[in-house]
Amino acid sequence: MSLKEQLLQDMKDAxxxxxxxxxxxxxxRMVRxxxxxTEIDGKCELDDAGVGAVIAKEMKQRKESLADFEKAGRADLVEQVKAEMAVLEKYMPKQLSEDEIRKIVTDIVAGNDGMKMGDVMKAVMPHVKGKADGKxxxxxxxxxxxxN
Structure with missing residues (x-):
């Protein structure tokens, strides 16, 4: 079952x-x-990877909002955003641990001496896209x- 079909089924259940x-x-509903x-803007049908990217973007927005609401002391909005994030987590791919990310970065850096930050990030991001936070x-x- 594709992610879009899963979202539709879960919407019906909700x-x-x-x-x-x-x-x-x-x-x-917001994610759909x-x-x-995104499909209309791109004039194409999104596959599971594209849908996953949209869901990751929604999750990132909520994480940023959560930090802002916590700083402002808005406990009511913090709880709401946490509940929304819990719903979105069901559709997110399994996130990589810091150790797994370290291994990927170490493998890339080990093969290429003298790499700069931007070069390493360009090489690493395709391996971790959607599975790890860029920060x-x-x-x-x-x-x-x-x-090194």
């Missing part, structure tokens, strides 16, 4: 759950809308380059 599925329903807008990858790349 509708049947009435009040209990309210948050899931609104998040899934973002997917549809975490960047921090690990800096750390490894400083030790």
């Amino acid at each position: 509708m049947k759950a009435k009040e209990a599925g309210k948050t899931a329903l609104s998040v899934i 809308s973002a997917i549809r807008n 975490v990858v960047s921090a690990i790349v800096k750390e490894i380059l400083q030790h």
Whole structure:
């Protein structure tokens, strides 16, 4: 079952759950809308990788919002965003651990001496796209380059 089919099925289940599925329903509708807008803008049908990228973008937006709401002391919005993130996590690919990212970066740096930060990031990102946060990858790349 593709991600789009999974989203549609889960949306139907959330509708049947009435009040209990309210948050899931609104998040899934928002994601389906973002997917549809991306398809219209790109004039193409998204595959699972494209749908995953849209979901990752939605998750990233919520993480940024969460940080802002925590700084502002808005506990009500923090709880809402956390609930939305829990719904989105079901559709995200399994995230790589820091050790797995370190291994990928180390393997790339080991084969090429004198690489700069940008070169390493360009080489690493295709391996971790959608499976790791760019900020975490960047921090690990800096750390490894400083030790070499």
